[in-house]
Amino acid sequence: MANAFFEDAFGLSGRVALVTGGGGALGRAIALALARAGADVAVSDYSVKDAETVAQAIIGAGRRGLAVEVDVTRSNSVDAMTKEVLSAFGHIDILINSAGVSGHIPAEGMSDEEWNRVIAINLTGTFYCCRSVGSEMIKREKGSIINIASMSGIIVNKGSNNAHYCASKGGVIMLTKSLAEQWAKHNIRVNSISPGYIRTPLSIPVIEEPSFRAFLKTATPMGRPGSPEELMGLAVFLASDASSFMTGSNILIDGGYTVL
Numbered sequence: 356m357a358n359a360f361f362e363d364a365f366g367l368s369g370r371v372a373l374v375t376g377g378g379g380a381l382g383r384a385i386a387l388a389l390a391r392a393g394a395d396v397a398v399s400d401y402s403v404k405d406a407e408t409v410a411q412a413i414i415g416a417g418r419r420g421l422a423v424e425v426d427v428t429r430s431n432s433v434d435a436m437t438k439e440v441l442s443a444f445g446h447i448d449i450l451i452n453s454a455g456v457s458g459h460i461p462a463e464g465m466s467d468e469e470w471n472r473v474i475a476i477n478l479t480g481t482f483y484c485c486r487s488v489g490s491e492m493i494k495r496e497k498g499s500i501i502n503i504a505s506m507s508g509i510i511v512n513k514g515s516n517n518a519h520y521c522a523s524k525g526g527v528i529m530l531t532k533s534l535a536e537q538w539a540k541h542n543i544r545v546n547s548i549s550p551g552y553i554r555t556p557l558s559i560p561v562i563e564e565p566s567f568r569a570f571l572k573t574a575t576p577m578g579r580p581g582s583p584e585e586l587m588g589l590a591v592f593l594a595s596d597a598s599s600f601m602t603g604s605n606i607l608i609d610g611g612y613t614v615l
């Protein structure tokens with residue numbers, strides 16, 4: 356009886372998920388978690404080669420997997436991605452927006468191009484994907500959207516010179532809340548996950564640097580960065596019926612960084 360409840364509530368059998376930035380570290384972990392919970396998963400990325408590697412792992416796990424090339428900064432590319440997933444899988448129940456980039460340049464010297472690059476991928480790209488897939492979800496009156504924001508959407512990373520990144524992630528959190536309000540009537544839930552420092556190939560050079568490690572020990576109650584796998588449980592929870600009364604929430608996974 357108890358097991359049936361958990362399988363029904365947390366299970367994703369028969370669901371179709373689309374993970375943007377799915378070729379990256381966090382997108383990959385989330386895509387695999389959704390597949391393990393029973394979902395078929397389309398993996399989209401600017402790097403179709405990376406997306407293909409993850410799609411193959413999903414197929415290896417016994418689910419349907421699909422790799423799709425996308426540039427989230429171009430709405431026609433995003434709409435083509437949605438169309439490709441629909442023609443392969445028929446519908447989309449779950450959208451994870453994980454495509455994103457960062458940058459570190461003092462604001463007074465930041466070029467128009469650098470500002471626009473980060474805003475275009477992190478914020479505008481997330482909007483394009485929500486709009487494109489959300490329109491399809493509205494037709495079926497069903498869906499769960501999870502935007503990967505960041506703790507940098509609510510706090511500033513000391514010394515990181517990343518005003519564009521912080522602004523983009525703050526924007527993603529408010530975009531999430533606005534869409535949650537607009538689409539609740541269509542039975543579509545929209546939430547965001549805000550990770551703190553997570554150990555990924557891209558962040559390792561920074562977070563393994565001795566002075567940063569010392570900083571993180573004092574700046575984070577748990578004293579360490581997280582791993583991509585530590586996002587898996589929350590992603591499955593938010594995608595599943597177990598979170599059926601949650602929408603517009605921004606959930607931090609940061610080892611306690613933001614409590615200090």
Ligand SMILES: NC(=O)c1ccc[n+]([C@@H]2O[C@H](COP(=O)([O-])OP(=O)(O)OC[C@H]3O[C@@H](n4cnc5c(N)ncnc54)[C@H](O)[C@@H]3O)[C@@H](O)[C@H]2O)c1
Pocket residue numbers: 375376377378379380381382399400401402405425426427428452453454455456457476480503504505506549550551552553554555557558
């Ligand atoms: N790693 C962390 O510590 C951390 C912390 C907080 C938030 N995040 C957020 O999590 C998300 C994933 O980060 P990650 O660590 O997996 O980084 P990552 O670089 O491993 O993955 C990001 C993916 O996005 C893709 N991408 C970039 N530009 C794109 C575009 N225009 N169109 C389509 N895809 C594009 C990249 O090809 C890459 O595969 C990002 O939004 C990031 O801001 C990461």
